[in-house]
Amino acid sequence: MSATAADDYDVVILGGGSGGYACALRSAELGLRVALVEKGELGGTCLHRGCIPTKALLHAAEVADTAREGEKFGVMTTFEAVDMDRVKAYKTGVVSRLHKGLQGLVAAAKIEYVAAEGRLDGPGTVVAGDRRLSGRHVVLATGSYARTLPGLDIGGRIVTSDEALGLDELPARVVVLGGGVIGVEFASVFRSFGADVTVVEALPRLVAAEDEAASKQLEHAFRRRKIGVRTGVPFASATQADEVVTVTLESGDTIEADLLLVAVGRGPATEGLGYEEAGIAMDRGFVPTDERLHTNIEGVRAVGDIVPGLQLAHRGFAQGIFVAEDIAGLSPSVIDETTIPRVTYCDPEVASVGLTETQARDRYGEVATYEYNLGGNGKSQILGTQGFVKVVRRADGPVVGIHMVGARMGEQVGEAQLIVGWDAFPEDVAAFIHAHPTQNESLGEAHLALAGKPLHAHS
Numbered sequence: 001m002s003a004t005a006a007d008d009y010d011v012v013i014l015g016g017g018s019g020g021y022a023c024a025l026r027s028a029e030l031g032l033r034v035a036l037v038e039k040g041e042l043g044g045t046c047l048h049r050g051c052i053p054t055k056a057l058l059h060a061a062e063v064a065d066t067a068r069e070g071e072k073f074g075v076m077t078t079f080e081a082v083d084m085d086r087v088k089a090y091k092t093g094v095v096s097r098l099h100k101g102l103q104g105l106v107a108a109a110k111i112e113y114v115a116a117e118g119r120l121d122g123p124g125t126v127v128a129g130d131r132r133l134s135g136r137h138v139v140l141a142t143g144s145y146a147r148t149l150p151g152l153d154i155g156g157r158i159v160t161s162d163e164a165l166g167l168d169e170l171p172a173r174v175v176v177l178g179g180g181v182i183g184v185e186f187a188s189v190f191r192s193f194g195a196d197v198t199v200v201e202a203l204p205r206l207v208a209a210e211d212e213a214a215s216k217q218l219e220h221a222f223r224r225r226k227i228g229v230r231t232g233v234p235f236a237s238a239t240q241a242d243e244v245v246t247v248t249l250e251s252g253d254t255i256e257a258d259l260l261l262v263a264v265g266r267g268p269a270t271e272g273l274g275y276e277e278a279g280i281a282m283d284r285g286f287v288p289t290d291e292r293l294h295t296n297i298e299g300v301r302a303v304g305d306i307v308p309g310l311q312l313a314h315r316g317f318a319q320g321i322f323v324a325e326d327i328a329g330l331s332p333s334v335i336d337e338t339t340i341p342r343v344t345y346c347d348p349e350v351a352s353v354g355l356t357e358t359q360a361r362d363r364y365g366e367v368a369t370y371e372y373n374l375g376g377n378g379k380s381q382i383l384g385t386q387g388f389v390k391v392v393r394r395a396d397g398p399v400v401g402i403h404m405v406g407a408r409m410g411e412q413v414g415e416a417q418l419i420v421g422w423d424a425f426p427e428d429v430a431a432f433i434h435a436h437p438t439q440n441e442s443l444g445e446a447h448l449a450l451a452g453k454p455l456h457a458h459s
């Protein structure tokens, strides 16, 4: 194999997920010659096994709950059953339309799409199938995979999110191992679809990266939905027979189920890809970078889930765009990871941006907080959801964190992000009139209260 002129590029990107394809599209827009190497499907985890299919399932789950609860609103609906074939057809339809759209974008941008497994072969070269692609810049974007625990083999009734998305039949009893984002989203879906669900989490609370108040509210809501929550109890082992999987906890308790969903985090997909041989510094499989996403090797950058930090699609998009612009000489500002919004789409949703109260106290010492209860918000009452908006500000200073729980509250994270990102003071936000009756108003009310002029709230 020898490099030909046709195989020389400005940018060669290994991995066509959120980070990789965003980098490819922006690079092409900026007039760079781009090759994008993808061994599976363009769009990666987010489009095919992550964000999009799970959110389609969560929407189907919401429809099931709406059918079940119609009577509460005076509409006499009944819930009959969930037809998994049709749910899957709906989910697949959404994914396929987006996939087709993305393929069209990549083709229109004249990106050289190489459908093959690739490997880094020295700093400026990627070998993919029978091609040898050389790039002035190489971007590693190979993403992540579902982890399991030592001794816990995936197979049969023990699955990860990958298999859970393709289930043909609904399990009647599910144990979800891991109370992080992916675990609680699946727990929420399975419960809405009618299963008995128990979440097992070794840490003392669900969604442990969130503000403690959010974890508490979610746990309370899950218990009301009759989702079993076993926090602070490490998993010990699991055994499976034809009909059942038995989960044993370190406390000695056992739980029987039809399905064990292992949701204990995602590891970096970096093994056997030539990274170490090319001299890339690694940290437990991840690829550390500087703030401009350079690895330790000149000309090689990394984006997305392989870079330590939040494993979120929109972080991958932002990093991909950043790298393209930096390569093109636009000198973009470095990405501020603290203003990346986070949404967990279970019912109720958990959405946040910036620092938790504990992090803010550790960083700044004195802080002030206000927790506005959605009980005072007209639209949330209409929807029948409970939750809050919690605002954390530095003492007499700007807002540094916003934490929200409640049905549909994920949609409010955009304004929260602007407030934290622009270092707004509660007094600044209080001057903006929020539309009534919206859930968005709860953000306005929380800031009014923190600015010392509460309306539908206690000071």
Ligand SMILES: Cc1cc2nc3c(=O)[nH]c(=O)nc-3n(C[C@H](O)[C@H](O)[C@H](O)COP(=O)(O)OP(=O)(O)OC[C@H]3O[C@@H](n4cnc5c(N)ncnc54)[C@H](O)[C@@H]3O)c2cc1C
Pocket: 014, 015, 016, 017, 018, 019, 020, 037, 038, 039, 040, 041, 042, 043, 044, 045, 046, 047, 049, 050, 051, 052, 054, 055, 116, 117, 118, 119, 141, 142, 143, 144, 161, 182, 269, 273, 303, 304, 305, 306, 311, 312, 313, 314, 315, 316, 345
């Ligand atoms: C169940 C689930 C739900 C999620 N929900 C959300 C959500 O709601 N919101 C959110 O922001 N994030 C969500 N995420 C996370 C999100 O999917 C990831 O953060 C995002 O996909 C990371 O993008 P990436 O480009 O780093 O990697 P990936 O999307 O994993 O893409 C990497 C790509 O590289 C390819 N590749 C790997 N090795 C090679 C090779 N050797 N040669 C060629 N190609 C290769 C892979 O096939 C893959 O397509 C979810 C994840 C999961 C699993």
